[in-house]
Every structure is written in structure tokens, then in C-alpha cells.
Amino acid sequence: MAADSDATSPERAAEDEPHLTRRRALQSLGVAAAGGVGVLQGAGGARAQERPAWLAARDAVVRIEAIGTYDFPAFGDFEAASGGSGFIIDPSGIAVTANHVVTGAATLEVFVGEDRSESHNAQFVGASECSDLAVINISGSDFPTVSFADQPVNAGAQVYAHGFPINSDRLSTTNGIISRTDVPGETNWASVDSVLEHTARINFGSSGGPLVNNAGRVVGTNYAAFSEFEQNLAIGSDLAQPIVSTLREGQNQEYIGINGVAIETPTPMTPDGITRAIHVISVQTGSAAFNAGIRAGDRILRIENTRAVRPAEEDPLVTKEFYCDVLRTQGSTNPITVQVLRQVPGQTGGGLLLEGVVNGQPLQVVQVLPSQGGTYEGFTTVSDDTGVIGVEIPTAWDDVQSTPSGIGPSVFAAPDVNEYLNTWDVPGTNVLVTDQAGTDPEAVLDSLAFASCGSSSRSAFSNPSLSGRQERFEQCGPEGGATVVNFAGLPPDESYMVIGNVQLVAERDEEALRRILQSVSVSGFTGTQTTPSGTPSQSTPTETVAGTPTQGGGETTTTETASAIAASVEANRGLFSW
Structure with a gap:
């Protein structure tokens, strides 16, 4: 999977938002004596240099690079390279990894241990979708191997997590202990009766990598992490081993593909x-x-x-x-x-x-x-609490909130203002009026750009009381299904500016946009000298607006005020800038 990352919900070790820092590989842990010395069989059965068994297990860990076409709920359809970890259990190249690392991949390229120069092709052998396990066959022979532990691991046991976190090409090892052996394993991508919780830090890209004991035996297969709780999860060997035995025979389990x-x-x-x-x-x-x-x-x-x-x-x-x-x-x-x-x-x-x-x-x-098209059943005019702003909206947008923006009166309207502010799935609008934004609509629009949209275009707009510019952003949001329009307009005397945002998610919202632009008006606005600050939010934050006049005098620039506008809405959803 691309960047081996999924999101909201539990953080898959191979599916989550990337962290900005990497864990350094542990090189020499002072607990080796507790596990004795282990020997791995290398090419031709030659004895490797004697090392602690848990450290020698690194030789059998693999990095898997998969290329395929994926369709993520949050990102849509695209071709990408993904990555994950695994471990070899047979010298012929039979290796264990995670289902979500390999299923659907067009190609699989594997690097063994710390060798970053030589890669091997691999074939899919079998998988268990619900247990998030898979078996692949790496081309070649005489590979170093690891074995599953004979007995289930107990709480308190020392363990080591080997893998390639953050899709790094450098093998990493972290250590910790088993915290619990009976954590419920129901997630949005797998369904396991219970899993191991441990403190050896893993990350996306670690999926499919081995969790080994002091003797270098695999006690678990890493597959998930809850970073907010510092919780790392692995499928216990007592559950994984019988499934892997079935998969390596080419028999899928709990799997339709x-x-x-x-x-x-x-x-x-x-x-x-x-x-x-x-x-x-x-x-x-x-x-x-x-x-x-x-x-x-x-x-x-x-x-x-x-x-x-x-x-x-x-x-x-x-x-x-x-x-x-x-x-x-x-x-x-x-x-x-x-x-x-x-x-x-x-x-x-x-x-x-x-x-x-x-x-x-x-x-x-x-x-x-049918799509969410058609037409709205009716429209109504709403205003902010001061009666300054008037705008026509669909009657279905019955969640209307009026709060000062910190630079002037403001009104929000949507079927659900919270959803409008925090998602790309609900239509809505926000209109504010201010005398602190200068007289250049283009400069204001420059400050209100969207980073999460595919394309944009600007055009003029006017109605009986205002004239200005609008900017339309297409293909907005993770799935590209939303359209966003920002607008800024002035009255003939240029004594204030009306700034607004409309989010469209269905065909009928085009009519809502047209009505908003044609109807928005201002009446009785006397300035913002006494306007309190704040924006609609669950936490109702108080804003200190940069660029407002101070007792020492001085003028507010358009750039400063535009930044203040963005800041005043950013406390919620980041209305004008994600």
C-alpha cells in the first residue's frame, strides 16, 4: 500500500500518517546475555558469526516494495509504490508478511536483511484477509531463516521488533516487553480474536515484520500501532503459525482476494x-x-x-x-x-x-x-445577529450561526455547520463583512488559497450592491468531490469588503452558490471598532487579530488583514486554508 499508511481509526503499522522523525536502529542492547547466543544458517548452511539470537534474526527480515493501483478512501485511485516488512521461514524463500502489503500489487520486489544492493522478485502464495497475514515466495535459495516460537509468549517477556519503519531502506530494531497477551484484535482492516500488546516501537512500514524473543524465535507478527496511546500490536505466533502453514500450501483463508x-x-x-x-x-x-x-x-x-x-x-x-x-x-x-x-x-x-x-x-x-443532484425545495434569507449581513440560502441549510469574526460580523449556514467546517462532505457558506481588508479583492483572494484542491480559476461577480472577484477551486478534498468558491466584493464607496466562502458537494449546490452571490448584501455596518472576537467552534476560541489598529496608531495593511481573516477561521476547519 502506498506509503503503507490508513488513517482515522487505529493506526496500522503499515497504514497511517507518516511521523516526521525516524527511530534509529538499536545496535547493541545490553540484554544479550539474557538470551544466550544464537546461530543462523546462511547460504550453503555455513555458520554465521555468533551473535545474540535476537540480533541474528535480523538477517532473515525482508523489505518488500510493491507497485500497484490502489484506491484509498481518503485519497482516491492512483498507482503507487508501497512498502512493508516480512521474515523468511524457509531457505527456499518462503516468507511471511501482511496481507495489506502484498494483495493487489502488480509487482513485488524484496530486499533481504541489510542488503540494499540486491533485490529479488517474489510471487504471491496465499493470504488471510481477516488475519492480515500473507505468504510470498522469494526467488532464490539458501536464505537465512527464523522460526516461530514453540510456546505462546507471556506478559513481561523481553521482545525485539525488526522491520523497515517509515518505508526506510535501513533495517531497524527496537526493544521492549510484552504488556498484554489478550488485546481485542477487531479493527477496520482485520479481525483477530486477540493480539499481543508490546512496547517495542513500530511504525508504518513495520507491518509484517517479526517480533522475536531473546532466543530469536518469532513470537508475533507486527501489524498495528496506536501512536496516541504508544501502543504497539502484533499477531501472536500461536494464532499466526497454523494460518501460515495453510497459506504456504497455496490455500487462502478468510480471503476472497x-x-x-x-x-x-x-x-x-x-x-x-x-x-x-x-x-x-x-x-x-x-x-x-x-x-x-x-x-x-x-x-x-x-x-x-x-x-x-x-x-x-x-x-x-x-x-x-x-x-x-x-x-x-x-x-x-x-x-x-x-x-x-x-x-x-x-x-x-x-x-x-x-x-x-x-x-x-x-x-x-x-x-x-441518483446522485445528490436535483434542486433545493426552497430558499430563505438569513442574517447575522446584528442584522448587518443578509444572504439567501437553501432552507435545508437550517443550521445558522452568527458570531463576530474578530474583524467584523459573520454568519455561517449549512445543514450542519460543524460538518461544513470540518469535512469536505457537507455544503455550506460563511459570509463576513469588514472595514479592515483594504479595497483590493484580488489581494484578499491571494491569501485564501486551498492546498487540497486540483485546480482554480478566477472571474468577476456583481450584484445590486457589490462588485468584486470570485475564485473557484475544483476537485477539493481527499476524494476530489467538493468544489469551493471564495469571493470578495466592495460597495460603490469601497467603505468595507464582504468576504465569503461556499462549499459545493452536489449539483444542486450550484444554484445555492448563484443565489448567495446574487443576494449577499450589507445594511447599517458602522465599522469594527467595538467588534468582539471569536469564531464558531466547539471550543469557542478567542482570537487576537494581527494587524488591527493599536493605541499607538498606524494603518492596517491588506496583507495583514487577509492573514487575520485566514487566522480567524483557521481555529475551526481552516476555512480558507488547510
């Missing part, structure tokens, strides 16, 4: 209100899912005629537990009915509803769901 995560959307995906699904990140060519017609970007809504992810009223957590329970019950090779939603990239509503049978009848379109 996808790399998928459970997701929840802010608005229903279907007319019957489904907001949770399994989002397909990648599909293994030739797998049962591939043959059924499932593709990256699809969302599995139902499996065996039941919702694939339990609704919020049944389970507050968004996990793959039920989906995986169905796979365990039905078996990976038996017919399994699925219902899938397919949308074009960036689409936020509607799409094709398909139904079919994995290991049976391929998917067929059964319904075309």
Missing part, C-alpha cells in the same frame, strides 16, 4: 440509509473477488444479504468483524452473495448498485442510484 477497510460515510450511500461498508483498496488478479467483477474503489454494502459492516446502533466501532465472521462461516471457496456500490472517482452520491456471487455469478448492475 481483496485488501479492504471498513468505512463510515457522513451521509447515506443508499436510499435505505447505509453509511458503513467495506471499501476495496485493491484486488488480487485472478482471485474470487476479481473473477466476480469486484474492483478497487468498490464498496461492499452487503454480504450474504446482510450489511457487511454493522450499523452504529449495533456497534459503535467501525470494524470488519461481521464481514470476517461471514467469510469464516461460508468459507473462502464457497459461493458468497455480495452487493456492491460503484462510483466514479470523486463522486459523493449515487452510483451503480451491483449484485453478484463471489465464486459464482459475476456482478451485474441492478439499480442506478
Whole structure:
């Protein structure tokens, strides 16, 4: 997976936001004596130099580079190189890694141990989607190996995590202890009864790497970390070893051929209100899912005629537990009915509803769901609490909040102002008036650029009381489905400036934008000398606005005020600048 990173929810060791600092590889830990001395078999069975067994295990750790096309819920469809870790368990090249590292990859390139000069091709052998384990076969022979521990590890045991965190090409080792052996393993990408919690720090890119004891035996396979809780998780060898034994024979387990995560959307995906699904990140060519017609970007809504992810009223957590329970019950090779939603990239509503049978009848379109288009049923005029600003909005935008911005009166309107401020999925608007922004709309728009949009264009706008400029940003947000328009306008006497933002997520929002630009007006504005500061926010922060006149006198520049405008909204969602 690209940058081996997934996000919101538990931090996969191979799927999370990248950290800015790297853990340095531990070179010499003063606990070697506790584990005795170990010997690994190298090429031709030659004895390697005697080293602590936990340190010698590094020779069998591999770095996996995968190239493929992936569709992430937060980033959309793209071709990328991803990375992960693994470990060799047979001299012929049989290695263990994580399912999400290899499933759906077009190519697999493997580097063994600390050798960064020679790479090996690898073939996919088998995987368990729900246990997030996979087996690959590395081309070559006489590789160094590690073995699974004979007994489950106990709490308090010393352990070492080997791998390639942050997709570094340098092998890293961290040490710690086993904290717990019975942590629930239900996440949005895997479903394991229980996992190990340990204190040996791991990071994205560590997925699939071994957790070894002092004797150099594998007691766990690293797969997740909760960075905010400094919690690192691994699948215990007592659970992993029997699964790996099956996978290395080419028999998949709890697997239809996808790399998928459970997701929840802010608005229903279907007319019957489904907001949770399994989002397909990648599909293994030739797998049962591939043959059924499932593709990256699809969302599995139902499996065996039941919702694939339990609704919020049944389970507050968004996990793959039920989906995986169905796979365990039905078996990976038996017919399994699925219902899938397919949308074009960036689409936020509607799409094709398909139904079919994995290991049976391929998917067929059964319904075309309408997009969030149409028209609003009505419009109404709202104002801020001072009555200065007036603007026409859809009646459906019934969450109206009026608070001073720190540089003038302001009004927010949306179906849900919090969602409008904090996501790309809900339409809404914010309009403010100020006498501290100068008289150049272009300069104001320059300061209100969006970094999370694909393209932008500027044009003039005018209505009976204002004239100015607007800037339209397309393909905004992680999935590129939102459009954002910033505008700045002046009255004929240029005594103040009206600055606004409109977020569009559906076709009908174009009419809302048109009405807002045509109707926005100001009445009775007397200046901002006594305007208190603050912006709508759950924490209602108090803003100190840079560039306002002080007792020492001096004029406020347009650049300073534009920066103040951005700062005043940044306390919420960063309305004008992410």
C-alpha cells in the first residue's frame, strides 16, 4: 500500500500518517546475555558469526516494495509504490508478511536483511484477509531463516521488533516487553480474536515484520500501532503459525482476494440509509473477488444479504468483524452473495448498485442510484445577529450561526455547520463583512488559497450592491468531490469588503452558490471598532487579530488583514486554508 499508511481509526503499522522523525536502529542492547547466543544458517548452511539470537534474526527480515493501483478512501485511485516488512521461514524463500502489503500489487520486489544492493522478485502464495497475514515466495535459495516460537509468549517477556519503519531502506530494531497477551484484535482492516500488546516501537512500514524473543524465535507478527496511546500490536505466533502453514500450501483463508477497510460515510450511500461498508483498496488478479467483477474503489454494502459492516446502533466501532465472521462461516471457496456500490472517482452520491456471487455469478448492475443532484425545495434569507449581513440560502441549510469574526460580523449556514467546517462532505457558506481588508479583492483572494484542491480559476461577480472577484477551486478534498468558491466584493464607496466562502458537494449546490452571490448584501455596518472576537467552534476560541489598529496608531495593511481573516477561521476547519 502506498506509503503503507490508513488513517482515522487505529493506526496500522503499515497504514497511517507518516511521523516526521525516524527511530534509529538499536545496535547493541545490553540484554544479550539474557538470551544466550544464537546461530543462523546462511547460504550453503555455513555458520554465521555468533551473535545474540535476537540480533541474528535480523538477517532473515525482508523489505518488500510493491507497485500497484490502489484506491484509498481518503485519497482516491492512483498507482503507487508501497512498502512493508516480512521474515523468511524457509531457505527456499518462503516468507511471511501482511496481507495489506502484498494483495493487489502488480509487482513485488524484496530486499533481504541489510542488503540494499540486491533485490529479488517474489510471487504471491496465499493470504488471510481477516488475519492480515500473507505468504510470498522469494526467488532464490539458501536464505537465512527464523522460526516461530514453540510456546505462546507471556506478559513481561523481553521482545525485539525488526522491520523497515517509515518505508526506510535501513533495517531497524527496537526493544521492549510484552504488556498484554489478550488485546481485542477487531479493527477496520482485520479481525483477530486477540493480539499481543508490546512496547517495542513500530511504525508504518513495520507491518509484517517479526517480533522475536531473546532466543530469536518469532513470537508475533507486527501489524498495528496506536501512536496516541504508544501502543504497539502484533499477531501472536500461536494464532499466526497454523494460518501460515495453510497459506504456504497455496490455500487462502478468510480471503476472497481483496485488501479492504471498513468505512463510515457522513451521509447515506443508499436510499435505505447505509453509511458503513467495506471499501476495496485493491484486488488480487485472478482471485474470487476479481473473477466476480469486484474492483478497487468498490464498496461492499452487503454480504450474504446482510450489511457487511454493522450499523452504529449495533456497534459503535467501525470494524470488519461481521464481514470476517461471514467469510469464516461460508468459507473462502464457497459461493458468497455480495452487493456492491460503484462510483466514479470523486463522486459523493449515487452510483451503480451491483449484485453478484463471489465464486459464482459475476456482478451485474441492478439499480442506478441518483446522485445528490436535483434542486433545493426552497430558499430563505438569513442574517447575522446584528442584522448587518443578509444572504439567501437553501432552507435545508437550517443550521445558522452568527458570531463576530474578530474583524467584523459573520454568519455561517449549512445543514450542519460543524460538518461544513470540518469535512469536505457537507455544503455550506460563511459570509463576513469588514472595514479592515483594504479595497483590493484580488489581494484578499491571494491569501485564501486551498492546498487540497486540483485546480482554480478566477472571474468577476456583481450584484445590486457589490462588485468584486470570485475564485473557484475544483476537485477539493481527499476524494476530489467538493468544489469551493471564495469571493470578495466592495460597495460603490469601497467603505468595507464582504468576504465569503461556499462549499459545493452536489449539483444542486450550484444554484445555492448563484443565489448567495446574487443576494449577499450589507445594511447599517458602522465599522469594527467595538467588534468582539471569536469564531464558531466547539471550543469557542478567542482570537487576537494581527494587524488591527493599536493605541499607538498606524494603518492596517491588506496583507495583514487577509492573514487575520485566514487566522480567524483557521481555529475551526481552516476555512480558507488547510
